Amino acid sequence: MSCHEHVIDQLRDAGVRLTPQRALVLDVVYHSEGHLTADEVYEQVRVQSPYVDLSTVYRNLVFLRQQGLIGELRLEGQPARFEAVRSGMEHHHAVCTACGCMVEVGHCDLAGLEATLLSKYGFRLEPIHLTLSGLCQQCAASA
Amino acid sequence: MSCHEHVIDQLRDAGVRLTPQRALVLDVVYHSEGHLTADEVYEQVRVQSPYVDLSTVYRNLVFLRQQGLIGELRLEGQPARFEAVRSGMEHHHAVCTACGCMVEVGHCDLAGLEATLLSKYGFRLEPIHLTLSGLCQQCAASA
């Protein structure tokens, strides 16, 4: 039916219900290259199924984020954005507070933190998307 | 005037205007032990100065967060909460996705990540508050 049966299987295995609305939201996010706002997802969903409600889209975005299937990106001064989390390519974003540019940071770069959290606090970090703040190379240089 | 002149000095040095409203918001957050929602800050502020607007509180919370003077905590299913960032005690929160409990994680625990970001991407991580997700020791054990 679509190009991500594995994801759907993952949901089934988790014992969650696969409704058409949920599948659509998943589809839209996974077929998009960029980072979509909730409203953009909503519009895309409605192209295919005009009676889906915006609140359903929001609920599913929250749900899929909790499942680790999509990442939520919070940039300064704009609504939240969502993107697919493709297995093996989990990543986070480092955003420059000066120029707003973004760097993708592999989840593997957090391996050290993951180990520290586990040994020091017994806490198992999950690969849920993070938005890190700081200065990019250029802005740091010119400061 | 208050117990955090150093913070106020920090603002002055940054060349920003110190309005009574801004000082009040800072005061309220710094005098509170817990994590306040924007609305709670607003109520506290209005005790001392009844004509301050909620939007001003929001604008100052955003501003102070950008300055790294307060931390913003986003917990599942509740409005954002804010807390003072006390120098030398910068920390983040690791939240259990199963039971909702929270662990404080020192910013120093991110030293490794900080180094990786710098060497690999030239990115200078700032000690802006993060909300990490995962499983606490107990929930991980019983899973």
Added chain:
DNA sequence: ATTGCAGATGCAAATTTTTGCAGAAGCAAT
């Protein structure tokens, strides 16, 4: 195929957060 029920949806309304704009006020220079 039918049934039972936990979980999902649509709708309407509430809550939370952000924004536009005109007037007010901090602060550096005079």
Added chain:
DNA sequence: ATTGCTTCTGCAAAAATTTGCATCTGCAAT
């Protein structure tokens, strides 16, 4: 003390996100 420039504020309205509730539906068991 006054001036000028720029930023900040209050107000009103919009936008973004969440919630309550009655109904509906996926899916596991029969």
